[in-house]
Amino acid sequence: MKTKSLIVLVMFAALISIGYAQDAVPEENIWADAPSPAMAPQPRQLTPERIEQFLDRLEQRDPEKAKQLRQLQIDDPKAFEQEIRQITKNVRLGMMDRKMDDANNPDRRGKMRHEFNREGQDGPAAGMHPMGAKDGGRGDEFRERIMEHKQEFENWLKTNHPEEAVELEKLQGGDQQAYRQKLMETMRKYGQIFRAEKDNPELATVMKKDMQLKDQSIELVDKINAAADTAEKEKLTAQLQQVISERFDLIVKRKHLQVQDMEKKLAELQAKVAEKKASLTELEAKKEAEVKARMEELLSKQEKINWD
Numbered sequence: 001m002k003t004k005s006l007i008v009l010v011m012f013a014a015l016i017s018i019g020y021a022q023d024a025v026p027e028e029n030i031w032a033d034a035p036s037p038a039m040a041p042q043p044r045q046l047t048p049e050r051i052e053q054f055l056d057r058l059e060q061r062d063p064e065k066a067k068q069l070r071q072l073q074i075d076d077p078k079a080f081e082q083e084i085r086q087i088t089k090n091v092r093l094g095m096m097d098r099k100m101d102d103a104n105n106p107d108r109r110g111k112m113r114h115e116f117n118r119e120g121q122d123g124p125a126a127g128m129h130p131m132g133a134k135d136g137g138r139g140d141e142f143r144e145r146i147m148e149h150k151q152e153f154e155n156w157l158k159t160n161h162p163e164e165a166v167e168l169e170k171l172q173g174g175d176q177q178a179y180r181q182k183l184m185e186t187m188r189k190y191g192q193i194f195r196a197e198k199d200n201p202e203l204a205t206v207m208k209k210d211m212q213l214k215d216q217s218i219e220l221v222d223k224i225n226a227a228a229d230t231a232e233k234e235k236l237t238a239q240l241q242q243v244i245s246e247r248f249d250l251i252v253k254r255k256h257l258q259v260q261d262m263e264k265k266l267a268e269l270q271a272k273v274a275e276k277k278a279s280l281t282e283l284e285a286k287k288e289a290e291v292k293a294r295m296e297e298l299l300s301k302q303e304k305i306n307w308d
Contacts, residue, residue: 030251051084090177156194157186203257210250217243 051073059066073080157165164186171179193211196204220240227233283290 030248054084054088153187153191153194156197157190161190200257200261203254203261206250206254206257210247210254213243213247213250217247 055066055069058069069080069083072083154165154168157168168179168182168186171182193204193207196207217240220236220243224233224236224240227236
C-alpha cells in the first residue's frame with residue numbers, strides 16, 4: 001500500500017470511528033462555524049511562553065532563521081504568528097510522513113512491531129501492525145470498510161461539489177503535502193454535511209443552505225467595502241441584513257434538529273439501560289441455580305479420568 005493510501009486510511013479511520021461533533025459551539029457566539037471533526041483539532045494557542053520555547057529550540061538548529069523570526073515578531077506580529085503556525089504545521093506533516101514511511105518499510109515495520117510489543121505488555125495483543133490492525137482477518141475488513149467510506153465521500157463530492165473534486169484528484173497524483181492539506185480542508189468543510197445526509201437529510205439541507213448564506217454574506221461585505229456610491233452601500237447593507245436574518249433562523253433550526261438527534265440517542269440509551277437493569281435483576285434471582293451449576297461443572301471436570 002502506498003504512503004498516500006495509508007495517510008488517507010488514517011484520516012478516514014478517525015473520521016469514521018470518532019465521528020463529528022455537531023454542536024459544541026459556545027452559545028455566546030452562534031455565528032461561529034460548527035466544530036471540525038475530532039480528527040482535525042484546532043491549533044493550540046500560541047502563548048508567549050510557547051513561542052519563546054519554539055524560538056529557543058529553533059535557534060539551536062537554525063540560528064539565522066530564528067533571528068529572522070525574532071525580527072519579524074517586532075516588525076509585523078500578525079505575519080510572525082502566521083509564519084509560526086505554518087512552520088509548526090509543516091513539522092507535524094513531516095512527522096506524519098515519517099510515520100507513514102516507517103509503516104511502509106518492511107524492515108522498519110518489523111522493528112516498530114517489536115518495540116510496540118515490548119513496550120505494550122498491558123496493551124493490545126502482540127503481532128499487531130503500527131496501524132493497529134492484525135495481518136489479514138479483521139484488519140483487512142477494517143481497511144476495506146474505511147476505503148468504502150472514502151469512496152462514498154469522493155462520489156458525494158463529485159456530485160455536490162465537482163470543482164473541488166477535480167482539484168483534489170489533480171493533487172492526488174502530485175504534491176502529497178498539498179493533497180493532504182486539500183483533503184483535510186475538504187473534509188472539514190463538507191464532512192458534517194456528508195455525514196448528515198446519511199443520518200439526517202433534513203439537517204444536511206439546513207447546513208447546505210447555511211453554508212451558501214455564509215458565503216453570500218462574505219461576498220456582500222466585500223461589495224459594501226468596495227462600493228463608492230452611498231445608495232449602493234445602503235442597498236447592499238439591506239441585503240446583508242436579510243441574509244444574516246435568514247442565517248439566524250437556519251442556525252436555530254439546525255440546533256433544534258441536533259437537539260432532536262440527542263433526544264433520540266438518549267431515548268435509545270435509556271432503553272438499553274432499562275434492558276440491562278432487567279437482565280441484572282433476572283441474573284440476581286438465579287444466583288442459587290447458577291452457583292450450583294458452576295460447582296457441578298468444576299467438580300465434574302476434576303472427576304474425569306485422564307487416559308493420556
